[in-house]
Amino acid sequence: MISDFKLNSEIKGNMLIISTEGYINNNGGQKIADEFYSKKTNDIKKVILNLEKTKVVNSIGISFLIELIEKLNESNGKLVFTNLDASIDKTFTIMGLYHFAEKTDTVEQALGAG
Amino acid sequence: MASAELNLLVDKLNLQVKSFQEGFEVLSNSKNLTDLARNFSHILRGNLLSINVNIFYKEQSEKDWRALYLHNKEAIKFTYELKPENILKINFLTDNNYKVAITLPMINSSYFGLLIGQKIDKKEYSSFDRVSIQIFLQLLDNAYQAYLNNKKEKELIFSLNNRVLQLNSLIDTGIELSALDKTESLLELALERAVVLTNASAGCITVYENDNIIKYLSFPPGIEENDLKESTNKLNTEFSLLGKTYKFILIEKESRAGVIEFDDTDKILLEAFARQLESAIENEHLHKEALEKENIKKELSVASDIQKKIIPEKLPEIDGYDLAGINIPSKEVGGDYYDCIELNDGRYALIMADVAGKGVPAALLVSTLNASLKSYLDLQIPLDKLAQKINSIIYNASPSNKFITFFIAVLNPKNGELDIINAGHNPALLLRNNGVLQKINAGGVALGMFNMGLPFVGEKITLNSADRLLLFTDGIPEAMNENEEEYSDERLEEFIEKYQFPKSSELIDALVHDVKSHTRECPQSDDITALYLIKH
Missing domain, CATH: 3.60.40.10 (PPM-type phosphatase domain)
Incomplete structure (x- = not known):
């Protein structure tokens, strides 16, 4: 599959920050999930997904994000979205993601959020 | 049967009934298949007083057994005892570490396999145990169906939400396109939305004038037109307006299982975006024309005023x-x-x-x-x-x-x-x-x-x-x-x-x-x- 997706990540304490760039489709969603599972998932209580450089997410990408939310919720962890483009924010609202995940304006706010 | 024995049996049965009820509740709340297997293993082990209960899963008869929950890692070596058939098979074994091998066909053509070790007291499994196993397996079957229904419900909600998203995006895109005044921005927005909402992995718009390409855009950016044209999994549409032809190509509809064929909804969506784009370009053209006419009118009015004064x-x-x-x-x-x-x-x-x-x-x-x-x-x-x-x-x-x-x-x-x-x-x-x-x-x-x-x-x-x-x-x-x-x-x-x-x-x-x-x-x-x- 053709993809322009890239990501990088860093761990701060029990928080994993994943910053994405490009279209979150099947490939992008898989890479985010792989990045999460490559860490010691039981130790991670919060995943911060920084979408500053991502402008579009398709429904396959969203299905990966829902899985990530479910996985985190099983271990009382949570997913926080940050730097959301307005159209992605609306997409996540319609798809019901904010019932189980949070959003903040910036990574710093996400790091500080309870 | 002596009265004491009868009372013991009644107590035992009452305990079992209570255990079934509690078991069903626990199983029904399982978060996923692994969770379901783990919970069932605990319930069965507690009721049969077995040393270990190992649970396997097979998606289809031709696929391999996958361990869902293991008390003993060695159990995976004994999956040959699990023989998938269309009916429930409970084999009581005598010559290895595992005393019971169960293959349970499920409603969606998958199978559960159970390898149960010996009892803690090393006694043989009694008739009562054998009946209990049958009842617990029925419990697993019901819980699995509930799990499947729950999964289907989630998929249905996801699908419905996705339909709402598509409809909403279609409306939003129409509004956004009407607010843009540059053809390039119109093309970019229409292409991006068409790719995303059909779950295509990529797409392009090529604009032709007199058979010459005058504009080419791809999403994601930087993809050559030939790479898209060569794809065997694609969706096309086109329209002609003001002497130009606009051709859309979307490729590789994504799913979690890999690339799948575009469906009728995708075709309808792509054509709807193309119509919105056509309308926006036409409006942009008419708007420019009206502005030019207005400018000419103003200029003529100024010229006429100057001339009248002279x-x-x-x-x-x-x-x-x-x-x-x-x-x-x-x-x-x-x-x-x-x-x-x-x-x-x-x-x-x-x-x-x-x-x-x-x-x-x-x-x-x-x-x-x-x-x-x-x-x-x-x-x-x-x-x-x-x-x-x-x-x-x-x-x-x-x-x-x-x-x-x-x-x-x-x-x-x-x-x-x-x-x-x-x-x-x-x-x-x-x-x-x-x-x-x-x-x-x-x-x-x-x-x-x-x-x-x-x-x-x-x-x-x-x-x-x-x-x-x-x-x-x-x-x-x-x-x-x-x-x-x-x-x-x-x-x-x-x-x-x-x-x-x-x-x-x-x-x-x-x-x-x-x-x-x-x-x-x-x-x-x-x-x-x-x-x-x-x-x-």
């Missing part, structure tokens, strides 16, 4: 002469100009000019000419020098494609002497009182064309009583009818020779009438301007 409302009355003039601007507002300026020495300057071009630039140049003439005429410098000065002013004030054809005749009303310069203008027509028609060509090149000091050669003539002089612009001889036939210099000359009205204004009116009778319904393409002088 063209004299009333000509001076010259003792012993009758003078009349007319200017009928064309729809596009030309650059014609005529005037009669009284000089401070009692002479009169009759002026006729025509600026190449139309609109505000032409009107401004006429304005410059008018101002220059008014400044220099009273200085009483020779006409050839005056023409050179004004030529220099016009040359410096105008772009290279703008110039003015110019005719000036300074009349001394006392003796009828006319001092004339014709700078590239139509020759004036002088009808002598004996019926002889003369053309006055004297002069040089049009004003503003060159600034090389080229001479303007003047001419002097004297008007006699009943002589008549017509100055005019090319709007008269070049007035065209529907057959593209000009009114012509010949017809004008014939008219001047033929009609000798006593009043100048009557001649002017009759001339305009004659020109209009030639052009009929054809719109006037240039200004009609004339100045007619009769010496009494």
Whole structure:
């Protein structure tokens, strides 16, 4: 599959920050999930997904994000979205993601959020 | 059966019933398949008092067993004891570590496999245990169906939400497209939305004009058109508008299981985006056209105002002469100009000019000419020098494609002497009182064309009583009818020779009438301007 997706990540304490760039489709969603599972998932209580450089997410990408939310919720962890483009924010609202995940304006706010 | 034994059995059964109820509740709340297996393993182990209970899963009969929950990692070596069939198989084994091997077919053609070790007390599994196993397996079957229903419900909600998202995006995109005013942005937005909402992995729009590619865009950016064209999994649509053809290609519809075929909904969505784009481009074009028309209208209005201020409302009355003039601007507002300026020495300057071009630039140049003439005429410098000065002013004030054809005749009303310069203008027509028609060509090149000091050669003539002089612009001889036939210099000359009205204004009116009778319904393409002088 053709993809322009890239990501990088860093761990701060029990928080994993994943910053994405490009279209979150099947490939992008898989890479985010792989990045999460490559860490010691039981130790991670919060995943911060920084979408500053991502402008579009398709429904396959969203299905990966829902899985990530479910996985985190099983271990009382949570997913926080940050730097959301307005159209992605609306997409996540319609798809019901904010019932189980949070959003903040910036990574710093996400790091500080309870 | 003894009463004590019976009571024990009843207690045991009551305990089992309670365990079933609690077990079902626990299993029903399982978060996923692994969770379900782990919970079932605990329930079974607790009720049978087994050393270990290992649970496997097979998606389809031809696939391998996958361990869902293992008490003992070695158990995976014994999956050969699990034989998937269409009916429940419970085998009680005697010759290995595992005493019970169960294969349970499920509703969706998958299988659960269980390998149960020996009991803690190392006794054989009793008849009661065997019945309990059957009941617990029924419990697992029910819980699995509940799990599947729950999963289907989630998928259905996801699918419904996705449909709402598609509909919402379609509406939003229509609104956003209508707010954009650059074709490139329109193409980018429509393509991006079409790719994302159909779950395509990529797409492109190619715009053709006369079979040549004039625009190409891809999403994600940077993908070659050939890479997309070569894909075997694609969806196309196209439309043509204003001489251009817009072709969409989307490729590789994504799913969690890999690339799948685009469906009818994807086709409908793509065509809807294409229609929205078509409508937005058409609206953008109409908007630009309306703006251009509005700008032209404003420019013409400004030009018309300038021209109205320069063209004299009333000509001076010259003792012993009758003078009349007319200017009928064309729809596009030309650059014609005529005037009669009284000089401070009692002479009169009759002026006729025509600026190449139309609109505000032409009107401004006429304005410059008018101002220059008014400044220099009273200085009483020779006409050839005056023409050179004004030529220099016009040359410096105008772009290279703008110039003015110019005719000036300074009349001394006392003796009828006319001092004339014709700078590239139509020759004036002088009808002598004996019926002889003369053309006055004297002069040089049009004003503003060159600034090389080229001479303007003047001419002097004297008007006699009943002589008549017509100055005019090319709007008269070049007035065209529907057959593209000009009114012509010949017809004008014939008219001047033929009609000798006593009043100048009557001649002017009759001339305009004659020109209009030639052009009929054809719109006037240039200004009609004339100045007619009769010496009494």
